[in-house]
Amino acid sequence: MDGISLLTITVLAVFVGFEVVSKVSSTLHTPLMSGANAIHGIILVGAIIVAGQASDPWVLAVALLAVVLATANLVGGFVVTDRMLEMFRGRSSGRSDREGPR
């Protein structure tokens, strides 16, 4: 992929990012923080690729360290965000309680 394509994609991704994130309700700002945090754990893809190309043991060691770190970011991030979002519940998750006192 050439430089211009990558630049174009970056510019459009910036617009998408700002537009989408600015719509996130402020109720969910903590999960947004941890969810976005999880997303950058996808650097794991890069770590896997460099680890898979490594022939020198030192390079491999460093790459595997990157894999461990990235995995921790990715897995931990999604798990903790899920835990947090699980707690957000509407009135009794259903409608039964809607008529209750408020």
Next chain:
Amino acid sequence: MDGISLLTITVLAVFVGFEVVSKVSSTLHTPLMSGANAIHGIILVGAIIVAGQASDPWVLAVALLAVVLATANLVGGFVVTDRMLEMFRGRSSGRSDREGPR
């Protein structure tokens, strides 16, 4: 630019388009219609390019027709949208009138 780049750009542009347009206030739906209409007049760029490559007079004639049509779309669209938006004014465009009766 390769096919994958173009596809990626298209996908991101679709997200940008939907996110941006869905934020347009419904007060401005008529100008949105005519403004978007103006934007597709940018096909003029394509028309200029084919006209500039034409050597056969028939091809040139068709290409010039495309140039005329696209120009009408582009210029007319922006002019009429501007006229329309010019009419949208806040209270006296300034604050002087703010305290006035309402």
Next chain:
Amino acid sequence: MSLLGPTWTALLYLAAAVLFIMALMGLNSPRTARRGNLVGAAGAVLGVATAFLSARLENIPWILAAIAVGTAVAAPVARRVKMTQMPQLVAAFNGVGGGAAALVALLELAHTDDAWVRLAIAFTLLVGAVSFAGSAVTFAKLQELMTTRPVVFPGLPVIMAGVLLAAVGAGVAVVLAGWLPQAVLLLVLGLAAGVLLVLPVGGADVPIVISLLNAFTGLAVAASGLVLGNVLLLVAGTLVGASGTILTRAMAAAMGRSVAGILFGAFRGGSTAGSTAVSERPVRSSNAEDVAVLLGYAQRVIIVPGYGLAVAQGQHTAAELAKALQMRGIQVDFAIHPVAGRMPGHMNVLLAEANVPYEELKEMTEINSEFKTADVALVVGANDVVNPAAKTSSGSPIYGMPILEVADARQVVFLKRSMRPGFAGIENELLYEPRTTLLFGDAKDSLTKVLGAVKAL
């Protein structure tokens, strides 16, 4: 001459695309909208300049002449057209844009060997031609060059199916072999399909069709972006496609109908044609003086404009009446239903033309809870958008459409010419309620009389 290298060219096209995105972002508030449109125009100028500077172009004098012709034709029209003729104008510009895209695709066919590119060419040819011909018919209907009633004839669905099948055949030939005659055939079939698509749509459903065709042209331009490998065309076309899609859906939703129903309902026998049957049931009608008293001694008045106000060109008088009432210390707002009139946002443009500040134009969701506190709801040439049948009678064609809750106001005054129903062709029970008063006559005349009487109070 080619002054720009490929990298600079690509960067400038990208910059122009960003300007288009920012133009649409500007439209999210009336305060920034005009600047947004200028930003868009700047993007267009940048894009065109880049085209001139980047490619090795022949025929430059001819091209400049053609641009001059296009400008000379469009700019004066755009500057002088009446606001009521806006739908026609949008249709016309949309059509020429679609036509231009189809022609560009046709000429590009000779320059490519790639089947994917030829697929994009076939798509552009078909969709651009549909958009051109469809817009032309739409224009003719709106300008009343032909009947505004749905044109249906037996066999229409069969013909349409035949045309589409033939188009698929021609398209396959274009993609696989890149034959020019088949491409021209595809263009012609597209034109036919465009005509057949729009003929059966009733005059008043036309705005939805315009918006849909707008989306089509956007897609055609995006596809030419793929053909030419041009990011600007690709992004611009996609933006327009998205905007057209969203507007079409919003309009259909605000009318409580489906897009497919509007387009294909006619094939199955009937687009909403606007019945004009006149009811004979008794109503309470009144004169301008009485209405002026009602208004002049109220504390809060909400004006509900509709299609009739646009037809009567009564917006300036309505604005003056609002001012006159405000001078008496009365709180006056305009309640704007999203599909009042015949274009999305029609009433906003109409009243903006009459210098009503946009803060006084209240959206439906915002004002609906306030009718309760209004002494008078003054309904000027609106009908369907205040018809309670949308909530109560599930058989009605407008059932499910959200309405302005004028029935909550203490008094309701309707300005209309007769007992004829509105666009949807159904009776409005509200006209017969005890709290309702009717003032018959052309909206502008009635408003002028009421205005005079209010000033005389």
Next chain:
Amino acid sequence: MSLLGPTWTALLYLAAAVLFIMALMGLNSPRTARRGNLVGAAGAVLGVATAFLSARLENIPWILAAIAVGTAVAAPVARRVKMTQMPQLVAAFNGVGGGAAALVALLELAHTDDAWVRLAIAFTLLVGAVSFAGSAVTFAKLQELMTTRPVVFPGLPVIMAGVLLAAVGAGVAVVLAGWLPQAVLLLVLGLAAGVLLVLPVGGADVPIVISLLNAFTGLAVAASGLVLGNVLLLVAGTLVGASGTILTRAMAAAMGRSVAGILFGAFRGGSTAGSTAVSERPVRSSNAEDVAVLLGYAQRVIIVPGYGLAVAQGQHTAAELAKALQMRGIQVDFAIHPVAGRMPGHMNVLLAEANVPYEELKEMTEINSEFKTADVALVVGANDVVNPAAKTSSGSPIYGMPILEVADARQVVFLKRSMRPGFAGIENELLYEPRTTLLFGDAKDSLTKVLGAVKAL
């Protein structure tokens, strides 16, 4: 083994990127948020699977083992951590992500000859390292492994400037010559810069720093996307960069301060450190029974939670109290200030944990007009977010920050432990007003007592 061709690889990466975008779209409502997060996780799985299937990889067993280790470390922690420790955890995950990006960039240096790519590598090295070290210090502060007060020493700005200058030098060497030792140096300088950046920030400003470092890591990942020509990393990183930027700005705005002020204010002598001076002026304090009577015989109660509720872990008791009052037919809502607590949205997570339905969590803009109609505003461990000084005293550090208008309620009850001020370290005049009652004590204890007394009414 390489099962996927380059086209399929690119398509799958694009699909994963789209899933990430949809994940963030899901967060615009609590109803779709959890599904959104799962969509994001699916995107991650798709991306990782694509990486395995697309490239010709050596060392696969090692890589799988490393993934297993990472998962084994992170998942249990993520599953067990207390909600109050969330900021630390986010900081930790953020840091390791930044570190991974820096390491990947370091190893890619050997694979490229392109100066632009090396520029992206230098950027990733520096920013990733800043993010790693900064997050580590943040973590240490929040976990109270070190002092939470700003650490400032003379010469700090000079050292920082020196480090940055050296980094620029090393960066230039990396870009021009691609030297590995300079790249390692750049990494080390980045670590130093990260430490120096966060040291002077006061413990309570830390959430803003976390969010900022989150954006940094996003940018580092986006840059590694450029390095590897990988659209997924590019898009994902950009999304995170945007989200971090928006959150940082939103937090700063809700605190009425500038991001630069928070970061660099400390260099110039003082981050808001939270004064703990205790005022001696007389106030009206009360006991749990009296507060229970006030609440129990009200018609409408608005509970305003703040940092103190989180510290006291009183959320479950607060939720029970709300329920008990609702059983008595009282309308109870929670008024959530966007920067109440120490993280954006802190109170929402806290109360969601206590099973308060999100419909009862009202945003500031939504509820502010309703305090007028409330009989009692019960302020539990909040202070700055209800401090009228934000509106009245232009010299105050919180001047300009929007607050919850509890002063409009008929009665205001504060639950706090002492007369110490809140995070901003300024007095709250509201505490001395005649309509205000104080109930001293730990928030959870006080709530428990009030709850008991309400039940006994």
